[in-house]
Amino acid sequence: MKNPAVRVAVAYLVSAVVGVVIIASFVGALHHPVPHGVPLAVVGPDAARLEQSAGGAVDARPYADAAGARAAVLRREVEAAYLAGEGRLLVASAGGDTAAPHFTALMQRAAGRQLAVEDVRPLAEGDSSGVSGMFYVLGLLLTALATTVLTMRMQPMMHRGLRLAVLALGAVTGGLALTWVVGGLLGALTGAPLGLLAASSAVIFLVSVAVNGLMRRFGPRGVIAAAVLFIPIGLPASGGPFGAAFIEPWYAALGYVLPTRSALELVRSVVYFDGAALAVPLTVLGLWAVLGLVLMALPPRPMPRPAAPAAPAVPVAGAAPGAH
Incomplete structure (x- = not known):
């Protein structure tokens, strides 16, 4: 495209497409949270009717008693619990949007009665809106992307084992910095600083390995694809501060296979739920890292060789100018 007007038009078109993707993804998923199949423990005979x-x-999901239902909420097996005999609704605002007034109103309509609401695991005082975890995960992902790109740019031919060691060092360094800022400096995600440090370093390292493999195999396009999948698509698909049960099911299903939701669930579980339900998010993040390792083990794609310049025409001796 040698025409400057065409280049400008293409640049504007690409910019508009990027903006549309971001707005459609974030606003489309998060502007109107509605519950869809929220896992609910029910103590009493009317689980099916409810x-x-x-x-x-x-x-x-029927549970035998109130103690078992409460434990299920704290183990993150369910999002809330309805104790029919006591007329109580147990919620955990630290895990999502079950403490929101519209969910309480929905439960009261379904139960046909007023319910006493108890928040068994509230958000921290420094994170009363519940958005800190989402933006913290955004910081983790950006750190992972930056660590990978800088490492590849500075030492493109580094041995695989040494590269993993460097990425691990970068993950711990980034984890220390981000944990200190969000906990010590801002007081937003407090209560489990060592657990948050371990979770943060693990997220940065595992995502870095995945992005490293994509970049090694596909070049800058691999990094761009990862950035688009993990951030403007992955963050809304995680459910953000509302939780995956409060966005469209098809979008939530996409979030389950991306590392973003797993990173958010990992942070929430460590900070608010004493490390409960870590197996699934760690498995998803680990599978992305395995994908990165596989791509790193493959031979790099050969770079296209520049075309050789055409040899200049040599005039034939004795030929008259313009002769054919």
Whole structure:
């Protein structure tokens, strides 16, 4: 494209497409959170009736007693618990949007009665809106992307083992810095600083390994693809501060296979739930790292060789100018 007007038009078109993707993803997923099959522990005989009355908004699961239902909420097996005999609704605002007034109102309509709401695991005082975790994960992902790109740019031919060691060092350094800022400096995600440090370093390292493999195999396009998948698509698909059960199911399903949601769940579980339910997020993040290792082990794609310049025409001796 040698025409400057065409280049400018293409640049504007690409900019508009990027903006549309970001707005459609974030606003489309998060502007109107609605419950879809929220896992709900029910103590009492009317679990099936409650699920039917809620119109698919909850996935009612019977539990024998109130203690078991409360433990299930704290173990992150369910999002909330309804104690029919006591007329109580147990929620955990640290895990998502179950403490929001619209969910409480929905549960009261489904139960046909007023419910006493108890928040068994509230958000920290420094994170009363619940958005700190989402933006913290954004910082972790950006750190992982930056660590990978800088390492590859500075030492493109580094041995694989040494590269992993450097990425691990970068992950610990980034984890220390981000943990100190969000906990010590801002007081937003407090209560488990060592656990948050370990989770942060693990996220940065595992995502860095994945992006490293994509960059080694596909070049800058691999990094761009990872950035788009993990941030403007992955963050909204995680459910953000609301939780995956409060966005469209097809988008939530996409979030389950991306590292962003797993990173957010890992941070929440460590900070608020004493490290409960870590197996799934660590497995997803680990599989992305395995993908990176596989791509790193493959031979790099050969770079296209520049075309040889055409040899200048040599005039034939004795030929008259313009003769054919």
